[in-house]
Amino acid sequence: MSQPAARPADEPIRVGVIGARGRMGSEVCRAVDAAPDMDLVAMASSGDWLFNIADAGAEVVVDFTHPDVVMDNVRFCVDQGIHCVVGTSGFDAERLATVRSWLEHKPQLGVLVAPNFAIGAVLSMKFAEMAARFYESVEIIELHHARKADAPSGTAARTAELVAQARAEAKMEPCPDATTHQAPGARGAELDGVRVHSVRLSGLVAHQEVLFGTEGETLTLRHDSLDRKSFMPGVLLGVRELLTHPGLTVGLEAFLGLDRP
Ligand SMILES: NC(=O)C1=CN([C@@H]2O[C@H](COP(=O)(O)OP(=O)(O)OC[C@H]3O[C@@H](n4cnc5c(N)ncnc54)[C@H](OP(=O)(O)O)[C@@H]3O)[C@@H](O)[C@H]2O)C=CC1
Numbered sequence: 001m002s003q004p005a006a007r008p009a010d011e012p013i014r015v016g017v018i019g020a021r022g023r024m025g026s027e028v029c030r031a032v033d034a035a036p037d038m039d040l041v042a043m044a045s046s047g048d049w050l051f052n053i054a055d056a057g058a059e060v061v062v063d064f065t066h067p068d069v070v071m072d073n074v075r076f077c078v079d080q081g082i083h084c085v086v087g088t089s090g091f092d093a094e095r096l097a098t099v100r101s102w103l104e105h106k107p108q109l110g111v112l113v114a115p116n117f118a119i120g121a122v123l124s125m126k127f128a129e130m131a132a133r134f135y136e137s138v139e140i141i142e143l144h145h146a147r148k149a150d151a152p153s154g155t156a157a158r159t160a161e162l163v164a165q166a167r168a169e170a171k172m173e174p175c176p177d178a179t180t181h182q183a184p185g186a187r188g189a190e191l192d193g194v195r196v197h198s199v200r201l202s203g204l205v206a207h208q209e210v211l212f213g214t215e216g217e218t219l220t221l222r223h224d225s226l227d228r229k230s231f232m233p234g235v236l237l238g239v240r241e242l243l244t245h246p247g248l249t250v251g252l253e254a255f256l257g258l259d260r261p
């Protein structure tokens with residue numbers, strides 16, 4: 001089984017992109033191309049042979065594909081000893097545990113799974129986690145472009161998970177909700193006890209509101225990605241940091257120093 005080779009620090013990082021023709025993948029190719037410390041050595045699209053990426057000597061792969069195929073791509077990278085930055089959505093606890101198990105025998109290899117690479121989205125998730133214990137009610141509204149394949153978004157699922165953990169630690173009751181009559185879906189999906197509503201609208205990119213409420217006040221945390229360029233600094237940071245962060249990292253927080261109190 002391959003391990004990543006020791007690398008000279010002053011050489012550009014050799015990066016491959018899977019999903020290179022997609023909305024995110026094409027933006028990543030442009031960002032990597034423009035980064036002075038990176039070389040874009042391989043681009044794979046659906047139907048392409050992934051071994052081209054290994055043959056090109058990629059050290060780090062960036063994956064923006066589809067929840068149905070991403071696990072095969074990560075498995076390929078781990079088998080080939082290539083670090084992997086994963087932006088594709090669809091990761092639950094079971095998938096993360098599987099990736100962790102693949103990495104057990106690869107002590108030098110890193111995989112980053114980040115539900116959202118935009119700094120404001122990462123901060124918003126952090127702020128939601130902080131606010132959760134102070135408000136009896138919370139609901140999430142995520143709003144995306146109409147071509148998005150999955151609902152709810154990976155960001156909303158992660159936000160719900162973080163909020164639910166904070167509420168459980170504070171031993172809070174379920175959110176109050178007296179609804180007894182409703183049209184199917186009117187109250188959204190329930191994730192970890194948190195209601196999540198998904199809007200799909202042409203013209204949007206990626207947006208989220210976390211609504212908190214308690215006696216006499218509400219707090220709304222809103223983040224808007226208005227352009228896919230908003231994700232690029234985070235993706236490039238992930239590529240650089242993975243070289244020195246073996247194992248599975250979930251979320252960009254650790255690479256931004258936001259995992260510390
Ligand atoms: N973490 C983050 O910050 C962000 C995450 N995302 C996530 O990234 C993913 C992609 O989003 P987006 O770029 O909008 O989607 P797109 O549909 O625009 O792009 C996905 C691309 O992946 C290609 N693809 C599908 N299967 C394979 C495969 N087996 N091997 C190689 N390429 C493949 C598709 O090709 P084809 O069209 O030919 O099938 C398509 O070009 C989604 O899960 C989305 O939620 C999006 C934005 C930010």
Ligand SMILES: O=C(O)C1=N[C@H](C(=O)O)C[C@H](O)C1
Pocket residue numbers: 089115116144148149152153154155156205206207
């Ligand atoms: O599909 C998208 O566009 C996005 N997907 C990610 C998600 O599902 O959370 C990140 C961001 O919201 C954009």
